[in-house]
Amino acid sequence: xxxxxxxxxxxxxxxxxxxxxxxxxxxxxxxxxxxxxxxxxxxxxxxxxxxxxxxxxxxxxxxxxxxxxxxxxxxxxxxxxxxxxxxxxxxxxxxxxxxxxxxxxxxxxxxxxxxxxxxxxxxxxxxxxxxxxxxxxxxxxxxxxxxxxxxxxxxxxxxxxxxxxxxxxxxxxxxxxxxxxxxxxxxxxxxxxxxxxxxxxxxxxxxxxx
Numbered sequence: 001x002x003x004x005x006x007x008x009x010x011x012x013x014x015x016x017x018x019x020x021x022x023x024x025x026x027x028x029x030x031x032x033x034x035x036x037x038x039x040x041x042x043x044x045x046x047x048x049x050x051x052x053x054x055x056x057x058x059x060x061x062x063x064x065x066x067x068x069x070x071x072x073x074x075x076x077x078x079x080x081x082x083x084x085x086x087x088x089x090x091x092x093x094x095x096x097x098x099x100x101x102x103x104x105x106x107x108x109x110x111x112x113x114x115x116x117x118x119x120x121x122x123x124x125x126x127x128x129x130x131x132x133x134x135x136x137x138x139x140x141x142x143x144x145x146x147x148x149x150x151x152x153x154x155x156x157x158x159x160x161x162x163x164x165x166x167x168x169x170x171x172x173x174x175x176x177x178x179x180x181x182x183x184x185x186x187x188x189x190x191x192x193x194x195x196x197x198x199x200x201x202x203x204x205x206x207x208x209x210x
Contacts, residue, residue, distance in 0.1 A: 031129075036133075055122065058175060058191065059122045060142045061094075064115070067082065067111050093119055094117040099114045099186075112186060114186045143177060147179060148181045160183065161182030165181065166182045167180055168181065171203050174199055176191070177190070177192075178190050
């Protein structure tokens with residue numbers, strides 16, 4: 001739980017619920033267990049005010065791109081056109097979004113944009129678990145970038161942080177993601193695969209502390 005105080009964010013509580021990793025499509029009983037675990041976690045948290053859910057990084061395409069300076073509506077059309085060059089699946093099969101990192105200026109006429117794309121099937125599957133647990137998220141983010149957004153607050157993804165860049169670590173079920181922020185550009189994300197048992201040990205020792 002994060003308290004929003006002007007341009008800052010303050011962590012009130014960290015909690016997690018460990019659960020198995022069954023196949024969503026072939027293990028209905030396992031899926032039901034996940035829903036119960038999510039429901040239990042939401043019950044402990046209570047009303048968070050704003051509920052943010054994060055899509056796993058390996059399900060998402062993140063690419064920083066440069067585009068000519070333009071208005072918001074024109075920029076959205078250019079992002080959709082440009083996405084075809086960065087995706088291995090048809091644009092119609094993904095949910096596209098973008099974040100303006102650095103707007104154009106007199107010194108730099110092109111805008112830096114972070115392209116975000118996730119398959120509709122993966123997004124629907126992820127949201128269905130939360131919906132079945134009795135909630136709907138207010139915002140959808142990407143695993144490590146959700147941490148970056150909470151850390152940077154209203155400063156924005158392209159901000160520079162006092163003291164230099166900051167490394168944020170997100171330990172998932174089968175991977176560890178490191179996101180570098182505060183360097184004045186788009187967040188830099190790197191991911192390393194780990195065993196499920198190793199990830200659970202790390203999460204149990206670091207993340208699951210209130």
